[in-house]
Amino acid sequence: MRVVTISATYGTAGSLIGPAVAERLGVPFVDRAIPSAVAEELGCSLEEALAHDDRAEHGLGRLLSGAVRLPTVTFGGIDMYVPGVLPHAPEDFVHRTERVLRETARVRGGVFLGRAGAIVLAGHPGALHVRLDAPLKRRVLQTATLGDLGEREARRLIEDNDRARAAYVRHFYRADPTDSCLYHLVIDSTCIPVPTCVELITTAAEALG
Template sequence: MRVVTISATYGTAGSQIGPAVAERLGVPFVDRAIPSAVARELGCTLEEALAHDDRAERGLGRLLSGTMRLPTVTFGGVDMYVPGAMPLPPEEFVRRTERILLETAQERGGVFLGRAGAVVLAGLPGALHVRLDAPIERRVRQTATLGGIGEREARKIINENDQARVAYVRTFYKTDPADPRQYHLVIDSTTIPVPACVELIVLASAALD
């Protein structure tokens, strides 16, 4: 049973590489199922769960990084933007996310994208932790090309997503997601083609046996 966590900056093809690795390893690709499971557990709407999820287009990271302009409340002594009144504190959503990550990894294995997986599953034997990253100029070009948008718009999207994902990890785990010491493998997937990235990750996962 294989477990791989992937931390991917925006524009590094994480949403392509993750499913391809999962298919090669014969395990689930665990991404959108997480907020759905959190919503079921907490009895809230999927929209509420996504508002606290670092992979969503309007996830908690955007609230923490200040890129959303919503009513301000005080959270932990710090003014921040939140989408109206929250039925539960953000920590509860994060805690449930952690538990679902761990239980899924132990029961079925999987390839997990984002959500500080390298930190949450750091103690799981045999888990491979991967970071996909590249200089912003190459990520801008790749995002613009794949998305059919201009480089200016691509840069704005990347900056907002970078801030959001960094904010999520730093706020709840007090660590820098770019720290290479958290990973077994760091890949520039804007230079190395996606199929080669998939092959590298599959080989590295097998090497941990």
């Protein structure tokens, strides 16, 4: 069963490329199902699971990226709990997320978007790890065009999301998500058309697997 992890900066069409690769490989696209599975395991609400998810609009990465402005948080510490904000320890949710990723990869395979997949599944046999990235200016233009936004708003979205997702990986895995050594492929999907990106990733996954 094929396994592909995709780390995508905002504005690089990860949410388009991921499902297309999954369809080509005949495996599930694993994204929104993860917080649902974590919520079921922990017996909590989906909203609470999303609050600890790195891809959710108001997820844990947003809190981590602003930790320097929160005196109750020890940024980079082992334990992180903000009374009244996060009713459960974030580590519980992260550990459950890792377990869902590993179990899904083992049983069904899949294309996994975000959530430090390249690190969590680094030891999975035959897994392909992909990074989608591009210069900020091109990501701003692509986001503004696809989202019908002004460039200033597009830039704010990108910077907020980049900061949040990087904070999640750095806090829990002591790693830099921009480190090319984590990936087999690094693709600029603002220059290379989406269908070509899908073809490149699919071909690489089949060769590696």
